[in-house]
Amino acid sequence: MKNQKVVVLINALSPNADKDELDVLDQALFAEGALEQLGYQTERLFMNLNLEKTKAKLKQLKPLFVFNLVESLEKDATLIHLAPSLLEHLSIPFTGCGSESMFITSNKTLTKKMLEAAGLPTPKQIYQLKPNGIDADKLYIAKPIWEDASVGISDENILPGNPNAIQAFLENHSNIEYFFEEFIEGREFNISVLGGKSGPEVLPIPEIIFENFPAEKPKIIGYTAKWDESSFEYQNTNRLFGLETTEVELAEKLRQICLQTWDLFGLKGYARIDLRVDENGNPWILEINANPCLSPDAGFYAATQKAGYLFPAVMNRIIEDIWN
């Protein structure tokens, strides 16, 4: 008889976990519900830096596959790839991308280097804090190299093209490793891609609409916009679907960029690619989420619903992609 046991692998949480860290529990619960509807028996396994323990447990459970939801280990996002690495080492099939893609896409500066080398557009990053490396007429945004979920991003991260301002930001934020890239005014799109037997499919494209933002307030999805339901930013940012009918050419351009990005990074199962489109209509890739949040309040789920897919069917496509 076929082994129908599936391990849902998540990171063990730190004692004082914030909302962004706790979100993995919602995802696990949601994924387990869908897997059970598909007839699988699920077992949740928490992973930490004790790899021997996770290895022994996986060997004992002998799952048909692992649904990998690990986002960090001991709150350190630089360790995200250890889950796929361990699963590759054990030859256990698992959902989502492999360790190499996970490592590269979780490191924003490395991702940008690869995008640049492939000729895909991404905002220019500053390599040196020398005056001639920075354009005084431009705005820049400070971004954590490794963080996700808008951790470490707020209005104060938008800086003028001035080495002193950038230096001062670094001095005040030494707890996280930051890099700087050109700030793209304009529109934002968070585009979900779903894998499966017939290859990747770009799901309906939502634009993030910034409502009631005062002119001087940066239009960004910072930490409060993402997680603090009582904040102005959370309450005044909404998803708007329909680009495929209102702006056919732009939607197609974005779709093609997402498919090229999927191929370039060897993505698998599911992904979300965040882009901006500047005032001249040029798209810019901000970042790639190789394991986007699956929770019902997040963008990936919203896109699957707009496409008219039932969630267990979406999960089935993510699972199919393991053996694709």
Ligand SMILES: Nc1ncnc2c1ncn2[C@@H]1O[C@H](COP(=O)(O)OP(=O)(O)OP(=O)(O)O)[C@@H](O)[C@H]1O
């Ligand atoms: N170069 C840029 N120009 C303009 N806005 C930007 C730029 N980079 C990031 N942002 C804003 O900051 C937000 C968060 O940035 P980004 O998506 O790169 O980080 P993240 O923490 O990985 O996000 P996520 O929450 O999607 O995982 C973006 O959604 C966007 O609003």
Ligand SMILES: [Mg+2]
């Ligand atoms: Mg993002």
